[in-house]
Amino acid sequence: GAGVSQTPSNKVTEKGKYVELRCDPISGHTALYWYRQSLGQGPEFLIYFQGTGAADDSGLPNDRFFAVRPEGSVSTLKIQRTERGDSAVYLCASSKEGYEQYFGPGTRLTVT
C-alpha cells in the first residue's frame, strides 16, 4: 500500500479487556511511532521504534501498555486491563529518515 495503515479503524471494548492495535508502516521505513490523541488535543507520544527495538518508550503511561515490532515492519500496540481513560484515537506514524513522519488514519478505541 501507499500509506500507513492501521487496523481496526474502530474498536469498542469493555473495561478490563485486552486489546491489540495494529500498524502497517510504509515499506522501507525503519522508524515507527505510536501516539495517542484525545479529543481536542494534539497527539501524545507513546513509543518510538528504530528497526525492531524500542528506541524510546518513555511515553507509555504505565505497564498496561506494551508495543512490539518483531520483524522491523508491522507493529502491535497492546493494552491490558483497559480502563475508560484509555479511550482515544491511537495514531501510528512511520519515517524513513526521522524528519518526515507519515501518519495513518488512527484507531479509535472506546472503552465502555
Add this chain to the structure above:
Amino acid sequence: TQLLEQSPQFLSIQEGENLTVYCNSSSVFSSLQWYRQEPGEGPVLLVTVVTGGEVKKLKRLTFQFGDARKDSSLHITAAQPGDTGLYLCAGDFTSGTYKYIFGTGTRLKVLA
C-alpha cells in the same frame, strides 16, 4: 517536561482574511514541524524547519522559525475554506532522537 503552547486555540475567520498562529516553548528545538489534521485522519506534514531564523513558504502558507529556536509561526494569506483544519506544531528537543512533542493545536475554521 517540554511543553509546546499554541495560540490561539480556536480561530474562525472569513474567506480572504489573513491569519497567524503561534507555537512557543521554553526549551530550544532541534527541529520543528507543522502539520494539518482533518477529522478522522492522521496529521499531514506541511513543513520542517531546522535553522534559527529560517523562513519557508508553501503556496499561501509562510512558516518562520524563531532565531533562538524556541518559537515558530505559521501565517496564512487569503485563507480559503479548504484551509479549515487542526494545525499542530511538533518539536524535537533532542537532536537525533526524532522524538516529537506535539502542541495543543489551533483549530481553524474558514467561512465562505
